[in-house]
Amino acid sequence: MNGLDEKAVLRARVLALDAELDRVLQTITGDQLAEAVDSKSNERFAARFRSTRDRFASLIKQTLKPDLVKVESVPSPTDAWARLEKVQGRCEKVVRECAAFLQGVVARIHGLDRQGSQNGFGLCDLADRLIDDLSARAQISWWGLTIPADEEFVEEMAHVIRIRWADVSLWNLPVVAHEFGHLVASGLKSLDKMREPFREILDRHKQEEQPHLHEFFADLFALHTLGYSFAACCLLLRFNPRTAFRDGENHPSEAKRSYFLLEALTDQAREDYGNGGSPNAVNGLRAAWQGALKEAGYDAEADKVAAADARTHFEEMKAVLPHFETRLGYDGWLRTQNLVQIWREHDDPPKPGANETRADVLNAAWLSRVSPWVTNKAELKEIGRKAIQVFQQVH
Numbered sequence: 001m002n003g004l005d006e007k008a009v010l011r012a013r014v015l016a017l018d019a020e021l022d023r024v025l026q027t028i029t030g031d032q033l034a035e036a037v038d039s040k041s042n043e044r045f046a047a048r049f050r051s052t053r054d055r056f057a058s059l060i061k062q063t064l065k066p067d068l069v070k071v072e073s074v075p076s077p078t079d080a081w082a083r084l085e086k087v088q089g090r091c092e093k094v095v096r097e098c099a100a101f102l103q104g105v106v107a108r109i110h111g112l113d114r115q116g117s118q119n120g121f122g123l124c125d126l127a128d129r130l131i132d133d134l135s136a137r138a139q140i141s142w143w144g145l146t147i148p149a150d151e152e153f154v155e156e157m158a159h160v161i162r163i164r165w166a167d168v169s170l171w172n173l174p175v176v177a178h179e180f181g182h183l184v185a186s187g188l189k190s191l192d193k194m195r196e197p198f199r200e201i202l203d204r205h206k207q208e209e210q211p212h213l214h215e216f217f218a219d220l221f222a223l224h225t226l227g228y229s230f231a232a233c234c235l236l237l238r239f240n241p242r243t244a245f246r247d248g249e250n251h252p253s254e255a256k257r258s259y260f261l262l263e264a265l266t267d268q269a270r271e272d273y274g275n276g277g278s279p280n281a282v283n284g285l286r287a288a289w290q291g292a293l294k295e296a297g298y299d300a301e302a303d304k305v306a307a308a309d310a311r312t313h314f315e316e317m318k319a320v321l322p323h324f325e326t327r328l329g330y331d332g333w334l335r336t337q338n339l340v341q342i343w344r345e346h347d348d349p350p351k352p353g354a355n356e357t358r359a360d361v362l363n364a365a366w367l368s369r370v371s372p373w374v375t376n377k378a379e380l381k382e383i384g385r386k387a388i389q390v391f392q393q394v395h
């Protein structure tokens with residue numbers, strides 16, 4: 001007589017998965033990690049750590065564990081195995097996310113994201129602040145935190161936003177607005193709360209087209225909220241002109257995205273948010289990117305297709321703009337130009353005024369970077385230093 005009846009294998013698997021979840025739960029909710037966060041980080045990060053950790057913990061306790069218990073009570077063995085497979089899949093995802101969260105928290109505690117910034121905050125702290133701004137302006141809540149990782153990515157269960165640790169610098173900060181845009185996409189409702197404008201766009205397309213639409217939406221959100229700096233970061237630092245005409249499975253080609261961003265930026269300049277100088281800046285970016293495309297192996301036919309495709313997507317996607325909160329659109333071009341001037345004149349720039357925003361600082365940094373007087377690495381570093389200093393002081 002032994003305990004190995006016909007359900008023994010299933011039971012063993014359930015027990016193993018249950019133990020695995022216990023282990024994850026213990027690690028993320030244990031005192032050791034919380035104490036390390038409290039002793040080595042600021043309050044803001046500690047609060048974000050707790051809300052994210054609690055989110056994962058409740059996901060495990062309230063959904064995964066009860067689902068696991070139910071596996072054994074399913075009457076038909078075939079159904080029980082099918083159910084187990086489903087729970088296993090979800091557990092794997094959560095365990096993977098928890099692991100990334102743990103690694104990210106430890107990296108932040110040890111200041112691995114601090115390299116590029118001056119003694120103050122690490123890049124993730126700056127990124128948290130930027131997303132806090134956007135989340136308040138968009139009136140879409142964000143309870144997660146940003147962590148350094150190998151690639152940018154956002155997951156929806158706990159709102160953890162990963163930022164690429166290898167290029168920890170102010171210049172890449174605009175990309176977090178794109179990642180937050182992915183979270184906004186799923187929560188966006190019309191102002192009267194009766195409609196879901198982005199969902200309506202998705203519903204007009206086939207399933208396989210939807211990943212690209214999500215990317216265009218996130219690009220539009222980042223551009224709309226930050227303006228110039230997002231387009232400049234993508235076109236001057238991120239997109240690769242050599243592979244620009246290739247569509248990816250999840251991302252539209254970078255040629256399409258660049259046209260899309262330039263359309264959106266031109267549109268924003270046309271809206272005249274008191275931003276008289278913007279068309280020149282947009283034309284400068286366009287010319288620089290076109291120049292790079294031509295140098296890197298230009299395909300005139302593919303270029304035409306990309307431009308037309310991006311325009312169609314922009315025309316369709318911009319239907320969501322009226323549903324964003326009115327304070328969300330970037331309207332600080334004059335403030336940006338003012339900051340550029342001040343930074344040029346002062347080694348120690350004055351504290352930002354009450355109206356200046358973090359988006360203004362990023363735009364001023366990028367606009368300074370492309371100006372004729374920033375010509376070498378030392379000057380670039382200087383602009384970065386000033387921008388980070390002012391960014392930290394914005395309220």
Ligand SMILES: [Zn+2]
Nearest residue numbers: 178182215218
């Ligand atoms: Zn994306």
